[in-house]
Amino acid sequence: MKSDIFQLDGSALLTEQALDKVEKLAIYFGFDDKDVAFSRLLAEEGINALESLLGINKGSLWVETTDKDFEVHLKANAQLSTDQREELIDLSKAKRNTPKKGILGRISRLVDFIATDMVVGENPFIFSNMADEMLSYSAIMASPDMIYWSLQKTKRIEEEKGEGADIERSIIEKFADDIVVSIALKSIEITIKKSKK
Amino acid sequence: MEIKRSVNGNTVTFALSGRLDTITSPQLSKEIEAAFEKEPVNLVFDFSALDYISSSGLRVLLSAQKKVNALGTKMTVKGVNDTIKEIFEVTGFTGILTIA
Numbered sequence: 001m002k003s004d005i006f007q008l009d010g011s012a013l014l015t016e017q018a019l020d021k022v023e024k025l026a027i028y029f030g031f032d033d034k035d036v037a038f039s040r041l042l043a044e045e046g047i048n049a050l051e052s053l054l055g056i057n058k059g060s061l062w063v064e065t066t067d068k069d070f071e072v073h074l075k076a077n078a079q080l081s082t083d084q085r086e087e088l089i090d091l092s093k094a095k096r097n098t099p100k101k102g103i104l105g106r107i108s109r110l111v112d113f114i115a116t117d118m119v120v121g122e123n124p125f126i127f128s129n130m131a132d133e134m135l136s137y138s139a140i141m142a143s144p145d146m147i148y149w150s151l152q153k154t155k156r157i158e159e160e161k162g163e164g165a166d167i168e169r170s171i172i173e174k175f176a177d178d179i180v181v182s183i184a185l186k187s188i189e190i191t192i193k194k195s196k197k
Numbered sequence: 198m199e200i201k202r203s204v205n206g207n208t209v210t211f212a213l214s215g216r217l218d219t220i221t222s223p224q225l226s227k228e229i230e231a232a233f234e235k236e237p238v239n240l241v242f243d244f245s246a247l248d249y250i251s252s253s254g255l256r257v258l259l260s261a262q263k264k265v266n267a268l269g270t271k272m273t274v275k276g277v278n279d280t281i282k283e284i285f286e287v288t289g290f291t292g293i294l295t296i297a
Contacts, residue, residue, distance in 0.1 A: 012220045019218075037249050037280050044218060044251045167252040167288050174287040 003063040008047060008074075010057030018061045019043055022072060025063045029070050035194065038175045042192045043072045045168040050074060050190070052168060053087045068196050069177075075189045085183060091169060091190070092181040099182050100189075198247075200228055207270075208239040214246035217254030226257045229264075237268040245276030250284055262293060273297050 003025055006018040019040050026039035043061065050056045059076030080088065089097055172179060178193040198221035201212040209232040217225060232238055240261055244250075258274070265272040275297040277285065285291045 016220050034280050041249065041251055041284070048219065048252055167255050170288045171252060171284065 001065045005060045005062045008057065008059050008061055010051075015044075015047060018047075022061070022063060025065070026070060029065055030196065031070065031194075039070060039072070039194055042172060042176055042194060043074075045171045046072060046074045046190055046192050049091060049168045049172060050076060053091070054078060054080065054084050054188075070194045070196075072192045072194075073189060074192075075187060077187050079186055080183060080188065088181050088183065088188065088190075091172065091179055093173075093176075093179050096181075097183045098180050099184060198224065200225060202228060202232075207236065208241060210241040210243060212243040212246065214248075216249040216251075217247060217257070218249065218251040219253040222251075222253040222257045225254070226260070229257070229261050233264065233268075237265075237270045239270045240265060240272040242272075242274045243276050244274060244278070244281060247276075247281065248278070250281050252288075255284070255288060255290060258290070258294060271295070 003021065006014070006021060008014055008018060022043040023036060023040045026036040029039075031039060047057075047061070050059065054076075056076045056078055059074060061075075062073050064071045064073060078084075085097075089095060092098070172192060175194070176192045177195045178191075180191040180193070182189040182191070198213060198215035198217055201214075203210045203212070211225065211228060213225070215221070229240070232240065242258070262272055273295045277296055282291075282296075285294065285296065
């Protein structure tokens with residue numbers, strides 16, 4: 001079952017309305033009181049994580065359920081920097097981008113491959129005959145900033161966030177049974193899954 | 198969320214009910230700020246009727262704890278239910294807060 005889609009704009013009103021819906025759906029799903037609270041909490045922390053990690057407060061939220069799983073989906077339009085991309089991927093349980101199927105997903109995997117696995121010097125042109133599924137792409141132009149990973153940058157981001165920066169992350173990682181991150185070229189989706197015991 | 202504030206000597210008690218979350222935590226933050234306006238005080242948070250706390254609420258508690266540490270006063274959280282206790286444990290707040 002897929003719920004209605006609830007828009008988020010950073011306002012308390014829409015956030016509360018969306019969270020109230022998540023709570024009602026969790027009750028309908030059959031969770032006990034504690035897991036209903038945790039479902040709402042996961043949705044709230046997902047919204048908070050989007051803002052704290054990426055500075056995004058506009059997007060949409062919906063719930064999908066199967067017999068066993070209760071999934072909160074958060075989607076936003078965004079083009080991420082390399083640092084943001086790494087931060088978001090790090091939130092996932094699998095520590096990787098899980099793109100949607102289709103051509104955009106394949107392009108996204110290619111970008112991921114470039115951003116995370118390649119070491120590129122001064123040449124901003126990367127030819128794509130390095131992986132079977134990417135053979136159909138002739139060339140991708142990538143800025144050095146996109147592919148440059150700096151521990152210094154990561155450290156600076158942590159300092160800017162201040163103490164308690166990882167509270168959302170701790171909560172999501174502990175209470176979610178799975179967290180899937182899908183980064184496409186112009187959008188991102190986070191799926192936070194809680195399963196019936 | 199409802200906040201009931203009571204004062205006994207230099208101890209201010211906040212009894213909270215409902216949810217301490219993104220929507221409601223600014224309200225508590227203002228109340229705490231107001232409590233420190235006149236003099237350094239001890240803080241007690243009574244969570245007996247609080248159902249839920251999120252990262253936003255935890256940040257308010259963290260900020261309050263830092264304030265009392267700086268002033269040399271005390272802060273205690275009491276009446277914590279199992280759900281909130283689990284959230285405190287997961288986030289490491291059991292090591293930061295004094296939970297009665």
